[in-house]
Amino acid sequence: MKYRIALIPVLLLALLVVPKNALAEVNPGSLLLKTDFRIWQVDLKNVDLTSTYTKARFKGIDINIPEDQLSYVTPYIDYETVEGLDIIKLQTYLENKIAPDIYREREDVTINMDEKDKVAFEGSGLYGRKLDTKKAAFMLKKAIEEKGNYLHLPLINDPPQITLKGEGLKEKGIIELVSAGETEFKGSPENRINNIKVGLSKFNGHFISPGEEFSFGNVLGVVDETTGYKKELVIKGDRTVPEYGGGLCQVSTTAYRAVLASGFPVTQRRNHSYAVSYYAPTGLDATVYPPTVDMKFVNDSPAYILMQSFTVGTKAYYNFYGTKDKRKVHLIGPYYYNQKSPPPTRTEYTTKLAPGEKQVLGHAVPGISSSWYRQVVYEDPKKEPYFESIHSNYQARPDFIAIGAEKEVSSENSMIEDGY
Structure with a gap:
């Protein structure tokens, strides 16, 4: 199946290599509408346009x-x-079905820094955004007529007003919002929400110096009950088990989204062993399990980066403040392929449970592979564009049940640490 993608830079087209036998995650007669933070699938057969x-x-x-x-x-x-x-129907559809999910009012921020470089934020600093429905309607019409699979929606962004209090901020080059990342953790249990909020607090106000390789694990520090974490499910090998810090991958994935948007080079990133709904769209997650699994990137901007991390409702956010160098970032995808159905239910018999008692160790998840592509074009024509292929393979997992018995009958696989 061939892909048709609207509005891709010429240079990126020259470099883009789609995996063999790649298939779009769209049903026949459907179209994916996407932004950098969300994807909508439109079933064209069931919409009157x-x-x-x-x-x-x-x-x-x-x-x-x-x-x-x-x-x-x-x-x-x-x-x-x-x-x-009908261009009017197209625009009306976008206004009613897509625009409300995108719209957000701008929220300004005041950044305070004392003589010890301790930072405090007043306000979220979230940039305002809305869908350019008129432009999007014409783009959608063109995409449908050309039988496209994807359309990157045009947005109108309203950067936050930033007030600085503290002489050292300007000296470090903290003058504007460089990039932002967000994820949704709706449906998370109480302990997971606690761990997300505690984890985000470790990065709020953290500076990354120019040229520094940032390590998520190093800044995160110790993860146990003494640092505020509660036990929640983590992925370990072939099962999910409760450990302190379960849910921290929501924090690392949100940071990773901000890194992708900033154009900073990623030096270490690993996807989860299977696709997790909290990290949609699939293929843009970053699992962590210090010290063995980390997420790292380099601040190759001309100034310090100041991280702001927080939650609003059921969303996690990162804002990166610093000085922009006018680089352009293009994130293309997703491409999905190697889809696999979950294997048959797996059963393990254990003496750790009362005879006949059942415990769920894992839920069925389809397998899939994904590819995204990121191109960073710099203002200086002498600087080579940065191109990155982001490939992720996600295993198909069965329903996994443990049943209490008088004798152990284990079907355990090797326990490879995956992530929070």
Whole structure:
């Protein structure tokens, strides 16, 4: 299956290599609408986006005639009733179904720094955003007509106003919002939410110096009950087990999204062993399990980066403040392939449970592979563009049940540490 992708830079097209046998995660007759933070699948068969209209053309020639010129050529034209995409219906659909999920008011921020470089934030610093529905409607019309699979939606962003209090901030180059990342953790249990909030607090106010390789694990520090964490499920090998810090991958994944948007080079990142719904869209997650699994990147900007990390409702956020160098970042994808159904239910018998008692050790998850592509183009023409292929393989997992018995019958696989 060939892909048609709207509005991709020419240089990226020259470098893009799609995995063999790649298939879009779209049903036939569907189209993916995407931003850097969310994807919507539109089933074109079940949406009324067309209207009938009268088409005027010269006899024997398929050329549309503007209405204001019809009176001059009436004897030479034919009329026919046709059905086609209705730009008003397209725009209305976007306004009703997509725009509300995107819209956000700008929230300004005041950054305070004392003489010991301790930082405090007043306000979230979230940039405002809204869908450019008129432009998006014309782009959607073009994408449907050309049988495209993906359309990156045009947004109108409103950067936050930043007030600085503390002379050292400007000296470090903290003058504007460089990038932001966000994820959704709706449906998380109480302990997981606690761990997400505690984890985010470890990075709030952290500085990354120019040229520094940032290590998520080093800044995160110790993860146990003494540092505020509670036990929640983590992925370890072939099962999920409760450990202190379960849910911290929500924190690392949110940071990773901000890194991707900033254009900073990623030096270490690993995806989860299977796809986790909290980290949609699939393929842009970053698991951590210090000290063996980390997420690292290099601040190759001309100034310090100041991290702000917090939650609002059921969303986690990172803001990176610093000085922009006018680099352009293009994130292309997703491509999904190697889809696999979950294996048959797996059963393990254990003496750790009362005879007949059951415990769920894992839920069925389909397997899939994903590819995204990131291109960073710098203002300096002498600096080579940075191109990154982000490939992730996710295992198919079965329903996994432990049953209490008088004798152990284990089906355990090797316990490879995966992540929080």
